[in-house]
Amino acid sequence: MSSFIIEGGCSLKGEITPQGAKNEALQVICATLLTQEEVIIENVPDILDVNNLIALLSDMGAEVKKLDSGSYSFKAEKINLAYTQSKDFMEKSAAMRGSIMIVGPLLARFGEAVVPKPGGDKIGRRRLDTHFNGIMKLGAELIFNEQKQLFTLSAKKLNGQYILLDEASVTGTANLLMAAVLAEGETIIYNAACEPYVEQLSRMLVSMGAKIEGIGSNRLTIHGVSSLSGCRHRLLPDMIEIGSFIGMAAMTASELTIKDSSITHLGIIPESFRRLGIIVEQRGDDLYIPQQDNYTIESFIDGSILTIADAPWPGLTPDLLSVLLVVATKAEGCVLIHQKMFESRLFFVDKLIDMGAQIILCDPHRATVIGMGKRFRLKGMTMTSPDIRAGISLLIAAMSAEGVSTIHNIDQIDRGYQNIDKRLNALGAKIERR
Known part of the structure; x- marks a missing residue:
């Protein structure tokens, strides 16, 4: 069983092209x-x-x-x-x-x-x-x-x-x-x-x-x-990988350009990240995420806590809720993540809690994230990837964390992400495959 050793706190900079869907x-x-x-x-x-x-x-x-x-x-x-x-x-x-x-x-x-x-x-x-x-x-x-x-x-x-x-x-x-x-x-x-x-x-x-x-x-x-x-x-570019890259840029305070994103096929994915306070700019068919030291979660118009939920297309794809949840841990403010389709997909949050994230798992489908902003950084730790999307979310958390993290069972990540360690290392990440 292969593993990733990740040195947290490294910012990314440059351009990356998403794989096919x-x-x-x-x-x-x-x-x-x-x-x-x-x-x-x-x-x-x-x-x-x-x-x-x-x-x-x-x-x-x-x-x-x-x-x-x-x-x-x-x-x-x-x-x-x-x-x-x-x-x-x-x-x-x-x-x-x-x-x-x-x-x-x-x-x-x-x-x-x-x-x-x-x-x-x-x-x-x-x-x-x-x-x-x-x-x-x-x-x-x-x-x-x-x-x-x-x-x-x-x-x-x-x-x-x-x-x-x-x-x-x-x-x-x-x-x-x-x-x-x-x-x-x-x-x-x-x-x-x-x-x-x-x-x-x-x-x-x-x-x-x-x-x-x-x-x-x-x-x-x-x-x-x-x-x-x-x-x-x-094939179209992979919308889930594009969303994952947006999340990585936000969590690591990086400046990133995602090339040839086929933006017309992304639906509300960019807007969902913007609701967490992340700047996502469209430049032709590229997405540009500038370096941000902090970002603030929106509230609803009446002041109530923001809810982000999956839904059939053109609603938000459930494959990105895990990434959005991780990204919210670094934001200022609170958000309720509602995973309607799969009752076991949020169970990876216990690992984020161990890293220091403020998350309340309400039930198998809902988690409330209390963003800590710049007041607190996640701590590196050893963990195991349970599935593809939780795996990439844990990788994003580890890249932003203080110290070194180890993620086991990275075959799960390899199932959905092509040479992810090499591609991210070329942008400034420090990820070792063992």
Whole structure:
């Protein structure tokens, strides 16, 4: 198990370019299974979750070529469905959450799909009902082997249907969308997730020959086609990494320019940091964060304590609440962080409390942060990363802390952040990987 040794108190200065979007990459890589033709994907991040999915597709029989840094060619002309019944496939796909999105493409193209209950972050219950209920409405039969924790789906033919999702699940919408593009007739997905990831997936599918209306909205209309062709697709920059960099700059009183941020796809992320008092300037398609020694949290107009909560897009993505919580510990003022979606995602705050942060964990979903401003600095300590987003938040805390910190289990951070130690060290950080 690798670790980071972080010397706190180092300011950053310079420019950094965000990696390609992790969540988008997982969706569009699975979509390459929908066609026999070549699909080229650019700006692919070099991170564990994405690399593991690419390796899984290769093991399934897809021809995968790395064209250059960040660009891959996929050709799923010959897929070995027998391999999906093997122990090796079960172990590899169970280890990553993104593997659930191979179900829609395999079922649509081959009429069968097998997938174990997927793993991923331990951040609370992440049910699969949205995925499977929708796919069954299209005509699939589902069998669950409880002993083996194995889902088997089959369908002689998928037929378009009206589907009202019980939650605006991003991966659930993506899975249904990929199944519906090859289904017979018209499918309407209402209460669909409309995150930029889903919008990007939709545009990629259209470039492959799919017929999709309502892209970017919560009502998608899909007219099924008989086959899809190849295409070339470029991933957006990762909005979560961009938010993480804003948080790092604020916590370390750094001057940072985040290049090529695709600002139109960031939604209210920059504004959420501004509400904590952080200056975030737009310069073309770059974000500039000037050096700030202190920042003050806004209150609501009536003077009541600010609340920052996650919500379906265009609301605030839940993946950045951990970062915003850490950033608030250094601010002047108070804020209530309300994590609505996952009941275990705030449990990492005990480590921040041990570092000296003033945080009241109200319940599994809410934490009140009392910002100490310049009156107090976090203290370095040894801790373990529980998941990707808590891991990067602890790294941000350690970078701003007084003294040396150690973070164990940094494989969790590597799952979502590409060469994060090298990239930050180039800007002035002191992070050693052991």
